[in-house]
Amino acid sequence: MSESQFGREDARGNWVPDRPISYGPAFAWPPQPKALVKWFFGFPGYLLPWNIPYALLAIFIWVYLTPPLEHFQTMSLSWFAVILARNIVLAILVYGAWHMWLYVWRKQDTEYKYNRKWPDENAERFTFNNQTKDNMFWTLASGVPIWTCYEVLLLWAYANGHATMVNPSENPLGFIALFFLVPFVHEVGFYFAHRFLHWPPLYRIAHQLHHRNTNPGPWSGLSMHPIEHVIYFSSVLIFFIVPAHPIHMINLASRLGVAPAQGHTGFDRLVVGEDASMDASYYAHYLHHKYFEVNYADGMVPLDKWFGSFHDGTPEAHEAMKARRRRRGV
Numbered sequence: 010m011s012e013s014q015f016g017r018e019d020a021r022g023n024w025v026p027d028r029p030i031s032y033g034p035a036f037a038w039p040p041q042p043k044a045l046v047k048w049f050f051g052f053p054g055y056l057l058p059w060n061i062p063y064a065l066l067a068i069f070i071w072v073y074l075t076p077p078l079e080h081f082q083t084m085s086l087s088w089f090a091v092i093l094a095r096n097i098v099l100a101i102l103v104y105g106a107w108h109m110w111l112y113v114w115r116k117q118d119t120e121y122k123y124n125r126k127w128p129d130e131n132a133e134r135f136t137f138n139n140q141t142k143d144n145m146f147w148t149l150a151s152g153v154p155i156w157t158c159y160e161v162l163l164l165w166a167y168a169n170g171h172a173t174m175v176n177p178s179e180n181p182l183g184f185i186a187l188f189f190l191v192p193f194v195h196e197v198g199f200y201f202a203h204r205f206l207h208w209p210p211l212y213r214i215a216h217q218l219h220h221r222n223t224n225p226g227p228w229s230g231l232s233m234h235p236i237e238h239v240i241y242f243s244s245v246l247i248f249f250i251v252p253a254h255p256i257h258m259i260n261l262a263s264r265l266g267v268a269p270a271q272g273h274t275g276f277d278r279l280v281v282g283e284d285a286s287m288d289a290s291y292y293a294h295y296l297h298h299k300y301f302e303v304n305y306a307d308g309m310v311p312l313d314k315w316f317g318s319f320h321d322g323t324p325e326a327h328e329a330m331k332a333r334r335r336r337r338g339v
């Protein structure tokens with residue numbers, strides 16, 4: 010399967026997908042029942058490839074990789090260390106797997122790579138002058154510990170009754186329904202956190218660090234300033250208000266922790282096997298890294314469309330973005 014089937018090269022030789030970015034039918038008006046069913050069960054769609062595996066991962070983490078809840082009744086450094094070690098391993102496995110496959114083994118070379126260049130190994134704007142080392146450092150030294158703080162705080166809250174627990178044997182339907190809520194909380198929370206981070210003073214002291222990555226790779230995903238990590242993971246606090254089970258909290262926390270890897274691969278499609286290309290569709294976030302003030306969220310909720318910051322990758326959308334800039338005098 011060749012690249013030209015799905016896109017073209019721009020004047021600089023970088024790869025541009027042909028299809029405009031779209032949101033899927035979850036919030037389409039008038040409703041499109043047929044498209045909705047196809048999107049919900051299809052591939053790629055709502056359930057697969059990501060939401061079911063992330064829910065199963067959360068169940069696995071809760072059952073096998075989390076100490077019993079009663080241990081969290083008192084705050085203890087040793088339980089914090091256990092959760093931190095587990096999250097570090099999880100992050101290295103997920104970010105490392107994407108990075109090894111696409112950037113070390115270069116399994117598909119630059120096929121479907123938005124920016125044909127490889128990460129900068131000698132650029133002063135990065136910590137250690139190296140993009141990958143910079144990204145790994147901020148992910149593992151700040152991102153994972155702050156993710157762990159939120160998780161331990163919520164486990165402590167569940168253990169002490171400060172967060173209301175939904176018991177699966179008493180309320181099985183509610184328990185299952187909450188899994189469907191998590192991807193929405195993830196997306197909407199990310200959108201508002203991200204817009205806040207683009208407020209100029211906050212951008213300068215925090216979010217700028219993430220935006221060093223104009224040509225992102227998997228490890229760029231969680232490479233953020235500690236202030237940004239505190240804001241980014243704070244959507245987990247919703248479980249102080251919404252009754253749920255620790256599994257749902259872990260579902261949200263672990264998604265926030267590892268899903269940025271897939272959103273920052275820098276590739277539009279994954280070549281799986283000889284001639285199959287899996288549609289990864291992260292062009293929206295790539296454009297955010299390229300143009301900064303477009304596409305604060307990507308996924309199923311058309312927030313950027315509603316708030317006027319959408320860039321679907323077409324020349325028309327590009328002109329609209331330039332016109333917005335002109336109006337603001339930039």
Ligand SMILES: [Zn+2]
Pocket residue numbers: 219229230273294298
């Ligand atoms: Zn990003």
Ligand SMILES: [Zn+2]
Pocket residue numbers: 203207216220297301
């Ligand atoms: Zn941003």
